[in-house]
Amino acid sequence: MEGETQVISCDVIVIGAGPAGLMAALRAGEAGAGVLLIDREPFTGGQLVKQTHRFFGSKHQYAGTRGFDIAVRITEKIECLKNVKILLEATALGYYEDGVLTVLHEGRMLKFKGKAIVVATGAHERFLPFENNDLPGVYGAGAVQTLMNVYGVLPAKRILMVGAGNIGLIVSYQLVQAGVEVAAIIEAAPRIGGYLVHASKVRRLGVPIMTGYTIKRALGKECVRGAIICKIDENWNPVEGTEIKIEVDAVCLAVGLSSLCELLWQAEVPMVYIPELGGHVPLRNEDMETPVERIYVAGDAAGIEEATSAMLEGELAGINAVSKLGYSVEDYANKRGKILSDLKNLRSGPVGEKIRAGLARLRTLRNGNL
Amino acid sequence: MRIRRHPILSFKREKEVNFTFNGKPIKAFEGETIAAALHAEGIKVLSESKRNHRPRGFFCAIGNCASCLMKVDGIPNVKTCITRVRDGMVVISQHGRGDPGDIL
Ligand SMILES: Cc1cc2nc3c(=O)[nH]c(=O)nc-3n(C[C@H](O)[C@H](O)[C@H](O)COP(=O)(O)OP(=O)(O)OC[C@H]3O[C@@H](n4cnc5c(N)ncnc54)[C@H](O)[C@@H]3O)c2cc1C
Ligand code: FES
DSSP: OOSOOOEEEEEEEEEOOSHHHHHHHHHHHHTTOOEEEEOSSSSSOGGGGGOOSBOOOSSSTTTTSBHHHHHHHHHHHHHTOTTEEEEOSEEEEEEOTTSEEEEEETTEEEEEEEEEEEEOOOEEEOOOOOBTTTSTTEEEHHHHHIIIIISOBOOOSEEEEEOOSHHHHHHHHHHHHHTOEEEEEEESSSSOOSOHHHHHHHHHTTOOEEETEEEEEEEOSSSOOEEEEEEBOTTSOBOTTOOEEEOOSEEEEOOOEEEOOHHHHHTTOOEEEEGGGTEEEEOOOTTSBOSSTTEEEOGGGGSSOOHHHHHHHHHHHHHHHHHHTTOOOTTHHHHHHHHHHHHHHHTOTGGGHHHHHHHHHHHHHHHHHO | OBOOOOSSOOOOOOSEEEEEETTEEEEEETTOBHHHHHHHTTOOOOEEOTTTOOEEOOSSSSSSSOOSEEEETTEEEEETTSSBOOTTOEEEOOOSSOOHHHHO
16 A cells, blocks of 8 residues: 555444444434444445345334335435445455554555444354365355345356255245246254245245255366255264255355454454354443443344344444434433333344343353453 | 346346456446356356365355455456446456466
8 A cells, every 4th residue: 555544533433334334324423423334335235235025023113125125215314414424345454453443445545533433244154064165156145145136147047055044045035036946945953944934935936945954065166066965863964875966056055144243353342152143242231332442333243133123233332322422312311212122122022032042141241241 | 147027126237337357358237246247147267266276256245255356457356246347347367366476
């Protein structure tokens, strides 16, 4: 990089413009703070942009709206605020001791310093060990969605889906919608992990869901030409003689997500391992502030959940960050109370059991730590 | 292959953009990433592993995994899954780590 670049200061920097980051920027901006919202993608919305299905859930305002419509609506609201700047194709690379954040944008390294930072970087997909898993044509589920739902490009003619959680099921449905044949959905566990509604939807399209199966090997030299799958026993070991060869030109992995928190590690935010929340997650309090003062987290970066909770956490991080900086948030106490109770409702019932267990562990670890 | 008809989505493909991949002219549309445009042409091998020279395609499409690095307009290690196509762009398969010597 040529020369020293100037450090640009602002009140709040929000990293990641998915549902969590969008809401954080909106709420912080509404309170009058100078906000910089950055995302490495050429568009806002994060994972939402790829969601063509109507959102499930009945309690929240966006149920029944398609993901990409939600993203557009929030972005339009932000664009009305003069004190919020959105910078796209801007990747946050490093966070330094003096609070400087380096951002790669159009081939240049920019430096920013925020009085508060909201990290809303979302998640990354988990990988799976098997022979030839590095062949072109082995994709993460998110990549398949990006390719077909954002760019309108078909990832394959015939595909094997690995993982029958909600993401595997939903992406399979979307693949069929786009005109791709889904050869099968295989799932190592003895049961389908996703919701029954989604499973029934893909089954009705004629896609078989095979539980107790895993992928052993991808076939092909330059690109995927097929896959060998096999049964596994109750100790997750392959059962000999159960191999099946499937002709496909792509394999899609939907085997879970983990929080994306490199920047938080760099900022020395204490991280803890909580499998229920997706793996390593940052310590944080109820107001989404980490033990490192004025660094906030929200959404999947704080623990893998879903879009509505990401938006609520984003709002919480947004109003708390600006009120700490001395901006007055209209009706703060009520707003905060409402968000917290909405989050609680969202996480109630059997569907929220895992999250509740994870958050309980987080609370215990935090109390021990502070 | 590009999706022509979709039950829910419509794709804006207004302005054509022309670039080259290893010297071969490729037509794309404004707003597409390099990796998406190459995929639409059936080009799935974007890169290769450093030691064993195994082919690499894209995996994450969100700039996380670095399996889509290519040389773009002379600059190595460009994440082509989050870099948009521009008219006249020169895209080349990258061999090696992208050291200064590799650029020449
Ligand atoms: C197939 C699928 C179906 C889903 N269906 C539903 C559903 O029906 N209902 C539901 O509620 N949820 C659903 N979800 C989950 C939901 O999409 C996510 O939980 C939600 O998007 C998380 O929001 P987020 O803002 O935390 O992260 P994301 O949406 O992942 O956004 C993070 C953003 O940060 C950016 N970023 C990351 N690192 C950097 C960096 N270093 N510099 C700059 N920018 C960076 C990324 O580009 C991205 O735009 C689904 C997810 C998937 C994959
Ligand atoms: S495909 Fe992962 S960084 Fe481009």
